[in-house]
Amino acid sequence: MKKIAVFTSGGDSPGMNACIRSVVRSAISLDLEVFGIKYGYDGMIRGEIKKMESQSVSNIVQTGGTILKSARSEEFRTKEGRKKAYENLKKHGIEGIVAIGGDGTFTGANLFYDEFGIPVVGAPGTIDNDLYGSDYTIGFDTAVNTALDAIDKIRDTAASHDRVFFVEVMGRHSGYIAIQSGIGGGAEMVMVPETSTTIDDVISKLREGRDNKKGSSIIVVAEGDAQGSAHEIAARVKIHTPNMDIKVTNLGHIQRGGAPTAFDRILASRLGLAAVEGLINGQKGVMVGVIDNKITYTNLKLSISKSKPLNQELVRLTKILSI
């Protein structure tokens, strides 16, 4: 293998730049030519492919976002789109690709590998931490710390005014950010897509808190919770608790931005090198990850089809600590 390419796709996540840097510099160190594809699959289809040098990735290890830009590509979902993308890779003589993204990115990458046989190694870059085959994904730790910082600040007002706050965090299908920021932030309750919590459960918990002389409460809601958004949940709870002062904060995209934590920079750097070494050693159609702090390669089909269960120890801990 002589030429490889790297791209980022789906939602950006803090640490993607550290991973791009690692892929580029690892490839150069291992005598490969390396190309950067801009705007994910859209750029692959449009042919936005440029050779990268060591200095192309200077001064980015500490930055959020992605210097290669990202996109959610509709055209890549079509066979014609993927064919165009493959022709562009062929034109540049690219023999292997590193895809940095989430489960959607890997679903596309797996299809692409099946159709055209081009070796693909995925590096898990999403704040959701929802990929089977890695204990952690790039950006998750930073997102949790951002959410935690916000919850700490919200707690000041909650405590000063004896209020109930519903704080919505990201996680379309996964409650990882919610559970970790909830434990770290001392939340009274965490609502996640993986477990069912009813409105009656929420009301009982709040009443129990008042009976226990709790002045304020914080309930962290993952955006994908079955009961709806934090605003919807709060509105339904309010009907039954007219004497409680209830507020809602949606943390939104601030969780996806900012300087990556040390953990994310190191994780991203390790995964970048492992992705390149994987390609050189004949890995194809796999996602690189860390399990028990060791580098692993998991078949892409498994990483996208199997769900990563929420750590039940953390779920239990949340309940025990919130009395």
Ligand SMILES: Nc1ncnc2c1ncn2[C@@H]1O[C@H](COP(=O)(O)OP(=O)(O)OP(=O)(O)O)[C@@H](O)[C@H]1O
């Ligand atoms: N079934 C599919 N077939 C072909 N391409 C797909 C498929 N699913 C997703 N993709 C491609 O992967 C891109 C990224 O997927 P998606 O938008 O779901 O983000 P993601 O990688 O899951 O990241 P995040 O978890 O941050 O949202 C899509 O915009 C699309 O181009």
Ligand SMILES: O=P(O)(O)OC[C@H]1O[C@](O)(CO)[C@@H](O)[C@@H]1O
């Ligand atoms: O930027 P967009 O397209 O609104 O993406 C939001 C989604 O991306 C994720 O943050 C993952 O990156 C999800 O948790 C969230 O639902």
